[in-house]
Amino acid sequence: EAGVTQFPSHSVIEKGQTVTLRCDPISGHDNLYWYRRVMGKEIKFLLHFVKESKQDESGMPNNRFLAERTGGTYSTLKVQPAELEDSGVYFCASSFLAGPPGELFFGEGSRLTVL
Amino acid sequence: GEDVEQSLFLSVREGDSSVINCTYTDSSSTYLYWYKQEPGAGLQLLTYIFSNMDMKQDQRLTVLLNKKDKHLSLRIADTQTGDSAIYFCAERGDSGTYKYIFGTGTRLKVLA
Numbered sequence: 001e002a003g004v005t006q007f008p009s010h011s012v013i014e015k016g017q018t019v020t021l022r023c024d025p026i027s028g029h030d031n032l033y034w035y036r037r038v039m040g041k042e043i044k045f046l047l048h049f050v051k052e053s054k055q056d057e058s059g060m061p062n063n064r065f066l067a068e069r070t071g072g073t074y075s076t077l078k079v080q081p082a083e084l085e086d087s088g089v090y091f092c093a094s095s096f097l098a099g100p101p102g103e104l105f106f107g108e109g110s111r112l113t114v115l
Numbered sequence: 116g117e118d119v120e121q122s123l124f125l126s127v128r129e130g131d132s133s134v135i136n137c138t139y140t141d142s143s144s145t146y147l148y149w150y151k152q153e154p155g156a157g158l159q160l161l162t163y164i165f166s167n168m169d170m171k172q173d174q175r176l177t178v179l180l181n182k183k184d185k186h187l188s189l190r191i192a193d194t195q196t197g198d199s200a201i202y203f204c205a206e207r208g209d210s211g212t213y214k215y216i217f218g219t220g221t222r223l224k225v226l227a
Contacts, residue, residue, distance in 0.1 A: 091158070106150075
């Protein structure tokens with residue numbers, strides 16, 4: 001069974017440009033999460049989808065970030081325009097159950113570098 | 116607010132025990148987790164403990180929970196070089212959106 005896949009694995013862009021990150025969750029997992037880790041800091045929650053609906057987007061930093069999950073399958077996270085502080089590793093995770101203990105299955109992450 | 120703290124680095128010799136510590140702030144957390152991230156890989160669930168337990172043992176892993184002090188620890192017995200990784204502590208409530216709150220991660224380096 002395929003795990004959570006993320007694309008691209010690494011993206012280097014200039015400040016002001018746009019980047020779109022993609023996540024394909026494990027098939028059948030209705031719950032999809034985006035997290036971000038800035039170097040040396042904690043992994044911070046961005047948002048949670050249940051199927052195609054945004055269950056919780058309280059962690060989205062500002063309106064330069066847009067997440068979508070059309071059809072309840074894969075998800076995209078767009079950053080437009082990118083700023084220097086957006087650099088970090090963006091993790092996607094999926095789970096079958098939303099409630100605890102509810103193991104999260106993580107992708108390998110997409111590293112974003114904004115110059 | 117919700118906050119999870121860990122020390123950033125730990126270095127041990129192969130064969131010794133490793134103890135990774137974590138403190139959290141949300142007393143309503145019902146589950147606490149340890150995730151492991153190996154180089155170039157995503158996070159994987161290592162173990163978890165329900166908040167009404169004090170201890171959980173699973174082969175070389177022992178999790179201790181001190182709910183009064185909001186302190187969680189992970190002990191790895193007979194640490195091997197393959198245990199070198201980043202270990203993340205996380206808490207989670209049982210209501211709302213069930214989001215995980217992760218710590219900074221502790222990078223464990225095992226010396227041969």
